[in-house]
Amino acid sequence: MSEAAPGTAPAAAPAVAPGVESVLPQVPRLPDRLVDQLAFPSRDTYTPMVAAFRDAGFEMCSDLCAVDYLTHPGRHLPDGVTPERFEVVVNLLSLSLRQRVRIRVQVPESDPVIDSITDFYPGADAMEREAFDLVGVLFRGHPDMTRILMPEDWEGHPLRKDYGVGRVPVQFKEAPGPR
Amino acid sequence: MSDHDDTGRPDDDSGLPDDDGFGLEATEREHREAEAQRYFVAETYEGAQELRPRGTTSAGELREEVGAVLRLPEGGYVDPSDIDIDRRDDQTMIINMGPQHPSTHGVLRLMLELDGETVLRTKPIIGYLHTGMEKTGEELTYVQGSTNVTRMDYLSPLNNELVFSLATEALLGVELPPRATWIRMLMSELNRVSSHLMWMATNGMDLGSTSMMIYGFREREMVLNFFEKTTGLRMNHNFIRPGGVAADLPDGWEDDIEILCETILARSFEYDELLTGQPIFRERTEGVGNLSAEEALALSATGPILRSTGVPWDLRRTMPYLAYDKLDFDVIVGTYGDNFDRYSVRLNEIRESIKMIRQIAEMMPPGDFRVQDRKVTPPPRARIDESMEALIHHFKIFTEGFRVPEGEAYVAIESPRGELGCYIVSDGTSKPYRMHIRGPSFVNLQTLPLLLRGGLMADAVAVISSVDPVMGEVDR
Incomplete structure (x- = not known):
C-alpha cells in the first residue's frame, strides 16, 4: 500500500472532503498528468469508494468501460495491486470541484463479477450494460443486465482479446490478410 | 458435436430397434444440438432486451x-x-x-x-447500427485511427477526430504548434454550427415545419462547402490527425469565413421569426419533456440537455482544452429543461460559435500546421521527390505507423452533443490496445424514458428529436 508520490494531486487535496480521504489512503494511487486522482481499489472497496466520492461532490459518472488485458499483462500498476485479466475503468466528474477521478478495478477471469454502481449513479446503467455486452464483465445488482449493442442471443464478447476479428483470405498471397 | 454423437450412441440404452434408429438419431442429434445451443447461449445470455408486458x-x-x-x-x-x-x-x-x-x-x-x-x-x-468500431480501432494504427472515429458521430466528424488526436497526443507527449491548435478550434466550432443547423432542420421537420428543414440544410451546406474546400470532403474528413491537421487553410479562407458568419448569423434571426415566436411551435415545445438538473446529472446527461436544465457546464469553459481559454464567449443555459429550452440553447450556441469563429479568424497565428516531429508527421509531398529519407519516412509512417508509449489517457471535449471522451490504452505498439469512445448520444439516450414518461404519444417525436441522438455514435 503505497501513498504514491507526494505530488499526486496537490491542488485536489484541500478540495476533497473528509469522506474521500477516509477511503483514499487505504487504496493505492498513481500520479497521472491528465486526471487529478487515479485510484486502484479492490473489488471490495470499490463500491464504498464510489459512494464516498459521490458524497464528496462527484455528481456525475462520466464514463465506465472495461478493458481486457489478456495480451498485455505487464502494465504499470502501483504496489499492492495484482494485475488481473479484466479491468473496469470508471471516470467520475465533479462539476462543483471541476475535477475528474479515474477508478480502475481489477476483475479476475475466473470470476468476472463486480458490484454495480447504478445505485449511486443511475447514468452508469447503459455503460455497465455495454461493458457486459462487449467485454463480458457482469455487474451484480444491475437492474437490467442484458446485452445492449449486440443481439441478445449473440455468443461471446467481441472486445475480448481472444475473440477473433474475422479474416478474409487475400487472393494474391498465401497469408491471410489483417481483416 | 460429431464426436459427442459417436461416444454418446453406444451408451444410449433406449431399447428401440436399429431400423427405427434413423429417426431416433435425427431427433437425438437435434436434441443434443439444442442442448449445446442452450449451454453456449446460457454462458452469455442474460435475457431479452425488450420491454416486457x-x-x-x-x-x-x-x-x-x-x-x-x-x-x-x-x-x-x-x-x-x-x-x-x-x-x-x-x-x-x-x-x-x-x-x-x-x-x-x-x-x-x-x-x-x-x-x-x-x-x-x-x-x-439500440445496436442496429453497431459496426464494432472500437474493435476495428484496435486493428488500425494511430495514423489510420482518425478515419475510423470520424465515422462515429457523422454530423460532427471533426470533433471525433479531435478527441482521438488529443488522446493520442496526450500519450505521445507532443506539443502542438499554435496554428494547428487554432485551426482545430476553427474547424471544431464550424462543425458545431453545421451540426446544430442540421439539428434545427430535423427538429423543424419533426414538428411539421418543412421550411425550417430546407433552410437548415441550405445553411449547413455553406459550412460543408468550406469543409470541402479545406479538407477535400464534405463529411468524414480525416482532417484532424495525431500531430496536427492534414493541410493548411486554403487561400482566402478569411473571406469565406466572414461571408459564412455574416450569412448564418443574419439567417439565425430569421429562424426566430419562423419558429421561436410562432405560437404552434411554442405550444408543442414548451413544457414538453421536462428534465430537472438533478435528474440530468444523475443520468450523466451532458451538452445542451444538461445546460438546458440550468447547469452552466461546458467543457470549453470549465475544463478548457485547445485554446478555448483565450476566447471570449458565453455558456448558454436554460431554465426549465424542456424542449423549448433545448431548442434555444442550441440556437444561441450557433450564435456563440459564430462569435468564436470570428475571434479565431482574427487571432489565427502564423506558423506550422502540424508538429515537426519526423516520427509523427509525414514529410511534405515535395520532399518525397528529392529525398530518399523522406520517402522512407513517408512509407514507414503510412505502413507501420508510429509507436506510442505505454500508458492510458482519457480526454474529453465538448462535442455538439455533450462530453465526447476517448480512453486509449497503449501497450507501446503502433496500434491502440483498447480504444473506448464515450459517446454523448449513447449516454444522453438514457434520459428518454424519463422525458417521455407521462407525456403524449404525439410529443414523443418532438422529444426524441430534442435529445439529438446520432445513431452512428450511439451504436458505434
Missing part, C-alpha cells in the same frame, strides 16, 4: 425498472404511487417505434407502453 413483469421488477430511470442520487427511493402496479395488462398496450421510423433519426427502436395516448414506460433498444 405487464403480465409477465412482477411488481418488484416494475419498480426496479421505473427506479432505473427515476432514481435520484439521494438514494434508491421511488414514490410507490408513481408506479402504476395495479394497472392491468389489458389496459395498456406496448407498441414498437422504429427502427425504421423516419423520425427516430436513424435506427433507434423504442418500445412504448401506452395507456390511451399517454406514454407510461419506454425502453430504447
Whole structure:
C-alpha cells in the first residue's frame, strides 16, 4: 500500500472532503498528468469508494468501460495491486470541484463479477450494460443486465482479446490478410 | 458435436430397434444440438432486451425498472404511487417505434407502453447500427485511427477526430504548434454550427415545419462547402490527425469565413421569426419533456440537455482544452429543461460559435500546421521527390505507423452533443490496445424514458428529436 508520490494531486487535496480521504489512503494511487486522482481499489472497496466520492461532490459518472488485458499483462500498476485479466475503468466528474477521478478495478477471469454502481449513479446503467455486452464483465445488482449493442442471443464478447476479428483470405498471397 | 454423437450412441440404452434408429438419431442429434445451443447461449445470455408486458413483469421488477430511470442520487427511493402496479395488462398496450421510423433519426427502436395516448414506460433498444468500431480501432494504427472515429458521430466528424488526436497526443507527449491548435478550434466550432443547423432542420421537420428543414440544410451546406474546400470532403474528413491537421487553410479562407458568419448569423434571426415566436411551435415545445438538473446529472446527461436544465457546464469553459481559454464567449443555459429550452440553447450556441469563429479568424497565428516531429508527421509531398529519407519516412509512417508509449489517457471535449471522451490504452505498439469512445448520444439516450414518461404519444417525436441522438455514435 503505497501513498504514491507526494505530488499526486496537490491542488485536489484541500478540495476533497473528509469522506474521500477516509477511503483514499487505504487504496493505492498513481500520479497521472491528465486526471487529478487515479485510484486502484479492490473489488471490495470499490463500491464504498464510489459512494464516498459521490458524497464528496462527484455528481456525475462520466464514463465506465472495461478493458481486457489478456495480451498485455505487464502494465504499470502501483504496489499492492495484482494485475488481473479484466479491468473496469470508471471516470467520475465533479462539476462543483471541476475535477475528474479515474477508478480502475481489477476483475479476475475466473470470476468476472463486480458490484454495480447504478445505485449511486443511475447514468452508469447503459455503460455497465455495454461493458457486459462487449467485454463480458457482469455487474451484480444491475437492474437490467442484458446485452445492449449486440443481439441478445449473440455468443461471446467481441472486445475480448481472444475473440477473433474475422479474416478474409487475400487472393494474391498465401497469408491471410489483417481483416 | 460429431464426436459427442459417436461416444454418446453406444451408451444410449433406449431399447428401440436399429431400423427405427434413423429417426431416433435425427431427433437425438437435434436434441443434443439444442442442448449445446442452450449451454453456449446460457454462458452469455442474460435475457431479452425488450420491454416486457405487464403480465409477465412482477411488481418488484416494475419498480426496479421505473427506479432505473427515476432514481435520484439521494438514494434508491421511488414514490410507490408513481408506479402504476395495479394497472392491468389489458389496459395498456406496448407498441414498437422504429427502427425504421423516419423520425427516430436513424435506427433507434423504442418500445412504448401506452395507456390511451399517454406514454407510461419506454425502453430504447439500440445496436442496429453497431459496426464494432472500437474493435476495428484496435486493428488500425494511430495514423489510420482518425478515419475510423470520424465515422462515429457523422454530423460532427471533426470533433471525433479531435478527441482521438488529443488522446493520442496526450500519450505521445507532443506539443502542438499554435496554428494547428487554432485551426482545430476553427474547424471544431464550424462543425458545431453545421451540426446544430442540421439539428434545427430535423427538429423543424419533426414538428411539421418543412421550411425550417430546407433552410437548415441550405445553411449547413455553406459550412460543408468550406469543409470541402479545406479538407477535400464534405463529411468524414480525416482532417484532424495525431500531430496536427492534414493541410493548411486554403487561400482566402478569411473571406469565406466572414461571408459564412455574416450569412448564418443574419439567417439565425430569421429562424426566430419562423419558429421561436410562432405560437404552434411554442405550444408543442414548451413544457414538453421536462428534465430537472438533478435528474440530468444523475443520468450523466451532458451538452445542451444538461445546460438546458440550468447547469452552466461546458467543457470549453470549465475544463478548457485547445485554446478555448483565450476566447471570449458565453455558456448558454436554460431554465426549465424542456424542449423549448433545448431548442434555444442550441440556437444561441450557433450564435456563440459564430462569435468564436470570428475571434479565431482574427487571432489565427502564423506558423506550422502540424508538429515537426519526423516520427509523427509525414514529410511534405515535395520532399518525397528529392529525398530518399523522406520517402522512407513517408512509407514507414503510412505502413507501420508510429509507436506510442505505454500508458492510458482519457480526454474529453465538448462535442455538439455533450462530453465526447476517448480512453486509449497503449501497450507501446503502433496500434491502440483498447480504444473506448464515450459517446454523448449513447449516454444522453438514457434520459428518454424519463422525458417521455407521462407525456403524449404525439410529443414523443418532438422529444426524441430534442435529445439529438446520432445513431452512428450511439451504436458505434
